[in-house]
Amino acid sequence: MWNQLKSAKLSLIVCWIAMVMFAGCLLAMPVIFNLYFMDYRGFTPIVMTRGFKVVMLTCMYLGVLLAICALYGLIKLLNNITKEKVFVSDNVTFLRIISWCCFGAAIVTVVASFEYFPVIVISIAAAFVGLILRVVKNVMQSAVEIREENDLTI
Amino acid sequence: MIIVNLDVMLAKRKMSSGELAQKIDITPANLSILKTGKAKAIRFSTLEAICRELDCQPGDILEFREE
Numbered sequence: 001m002w003n004q005l006k007s008a009k010l011s012l013i014v015c016w017i018a019m020v021m022f023a024g025c026l027l028a029m030p031v032i033f034n035l036y037f038m039d040y041r042g043f044t045p046i047v048m049t050r051g052f053k054v055v056m057l058t059c060m061y062l063g064v065l066l067a068i069c070a071l072y073g074l075i076k077l078l079n080n081i082t083k084e085k086v087f088v089s090d091n092v093t094f095l096r097i098i099s100w101c102c103f104g105a106a107i108v109t110v111v112a113s114f115e116y117f118p119v120i121v122i123s124i125a126a127a128f129v130g131l132i133l134r135v136v137k138n139v140m141q142s143a144v145e146i147r148e149e150n151d152l153t154i
Numbered sequence: 155m156i157i158v159n160l161d162v163m164l165a166k167r168k169m170s171s172g173e174l175a176q177k178i179d180i181t182p183a184n185l186s187i188l189k190t191g192k193a194k195a196i197r198f199s200t201l202e203a204i205c206r207e208l209d210c211q212p213g214d215i216l217e218f219r220e221e
Contacts, residue, residue, distance in 0.1 A: 152194040154184050 005082060012078045019071045025064050033057055052115050059112035059119075063105055070101035087140065087147040095137040102130030157217045160189050163208050178203035 025032060033056065037048065073094040080091055109123035164174060175185040180200065187193050188200075201212055208215070 149194055152187065152192060154180065154188045154193045154196050154200055 008078055008082045012075065012082065015071055015075050015078060019068065019075070022064050022067050022071065026061070026068070029057065029060055029064070033060065055115045056112060059108050062108045066101045066105045066108065070098045070105075073097040073101070087143045089144050092137055092141050092144060095133055095140055099130045099133035099137055102126045102133060106130060155219055155221050157219055158188055158191055158193070158215060159217055160185075160204070160215050163210055163215050167208050169208070174204070174207060177207045 033053075037056075077091055077094040077098075080086070080088065080094075085091070103126070106123045106127035109119045109126060113120040113123060164171065171185055171189065172182055175182045178200065188196065204215065205212060
């Protein structure tokens with residue numbers, strides 16, 4: 001039977017898969033960079049200056065680090081949920097971390113967009129997700145207060 | 155502030171906390187929260203049960219004091 005616990009476990013597994021993929025990205029970053037910006041014959045569609053390469057690679061590394069940070073928060077959050085600790089102040093902290101990671105990614109991609117404009121799309125998406133998570137965090141914060149009040153009503 | 159004088163009433167009735175908790179069907183941990191003044195609120199049903207078991211009025215266990 002499908003239940004809430006199994007659903008949380010599935011999310012946890014997906015998070016770990018994403019974590020492994022991002023860790024792989026971190027190791028294979030120069031290869032990914034070359035694959036994305038050059039085609040296989042070595043033709044360079046964009047004028048690839050040294051500055052371009054440095055800025056883009058730095059932004060990509062920072063972005064992946066932020067993603068790993070956010071995934072770490074997500075995994076911690078899911079672990080708490082599987083332990084039936086849902087409305088606790090720790091979870092508010094984790095949501096705050098994830099939301100700040102999103103905003104961080106938005107800033108990083110804005111910087112990258114000066115070199116390669118299309119990544120601005122990622123920036124907007126990241127900022128939007130960050131905003132939604134902030135609201136979820138606020139909701140969670142209120143829920144924690146209500147739970148504490150309820151626990152201390154005898 | 156509101157002070158819970160449950161200890162005094164328990165002593166008068168010569169009843170232990172554990173016994174009262176059992177009689178009013180709440181956990182000893184929750185009764186302890188009430189006795190130590192950590193509680194934020196008390197349900198009417200709980201208050202009713204305590205008053206019934208200790209044969210007293212709410213005023214006998216709750217007291218208002220100026221802060």
